Amino acid sequence: VHNGGEDGAPVDDMITYNYSLSADGNSMDITIQGFNSGVPEAEWIFKMVNSQWEPTYEDINITFNLDMSGAESINSEGISIAGGNLFGVPGENQMTDEDGDNIYTTTITVPANSGSDYTFINGVSDWGQKENIAGQECAVDPYNDRTIEWGTEDIVVNACFGICGDGICADLTPPTTVLVHFNVYAPGGPETVWATGSFEGWSGYGVAMTDPDGNGIYNGTIELSENFGDVEYKYTYGGWDVQTGATTGDWCDWYPDDTWDNFGFSVEEHDVYLPIFIWGGGCGQWYSDMAGRPWMIANEPGAIAVGPSMGSGEWWSNDEASLTDRACYFDDRYIFTW
Structure with missing residues (x-):
């Protein structure tokens, strides 16, 4: 360190070594102060042991x-x-x-x-x-x-x-959670596609996604704590050999000013339904008038009706009071995958 000039002091300068010897005399720490133009800049630390001493480990x-x-x-x-x-x-x-x-x-x-x-x-x-x-x-x-x-x-x-x-x-009391729905259109993909990201440490795996009806749309869900905050993610085939992400700097790039092509979303107090991005298509989305978007029963009289034939609600339909009395009918969300 000194002879090679790494400590910033001329070789012919005096150098001071500080050492701390262990009580048993079998190890010691040696420190050397480094300088830059005479100003302390760094410190080298060397842990030394007696070469004839065999330490015991507990x-x-x-x-x-x-x-x-x-x-x-x-x-x-x-x-x-x-x-x-x-x-x-x-x-x-x-x-x-x-x-x-x-x-x-x-x-x-x-x-x-x-x-x-x-x-x-x-x-x-x-x-x-x-x-x-x-x-x-x-x-x-x-x-x-x-x-x-x-x-x-x-x-x-x-x-x-x-x-x-x-x-x-x-x-233990489980945390209050929301459900995040991942979707990607990957026709011809493997049996399982994965959503990986900051929510699970970028393992290359994370959320397993499958396409049970064979329409090319892979779906998977995960529970995250309420108000979890911002999440970045990508899709992979498992590991990092085959992956797809956002178009860098485009609207679906969660942090467009960085160098990463990650999708993203924010978790607050409600379930999250993510867009159906096209595998390898950056910000391109698979679109259907029905699929991939959350739907709810309209919060209005007559939104639910029963009758003897198609389009008939003569036997029963919900009234104004039911919007309160049966409120649980009107706050569920439905996802169609075709």
């Missing part, structure tokens, strides 16, 4: 108990924990439910006095199976995972799949 056990009773379904291939710098990839640390109570358990040995992000996976094969805690208080950047730190004692973590907090699902 481990602890972390037991994870995951309640899956709140999940819509449980993957028959298994449940796992993954992520961060210590918990590996999906399937590497599988969890078991030996007594059939929907609480899956595993114990993992890790170095003491450390920490890591992590996430629970409803499956064992890919990141698209991870829980969605985006917008909740325990989600951390960049992937909306959980995080944990520990010292020298064994610890136990009790959790509910998809809900932040310490405890089983019955002990």
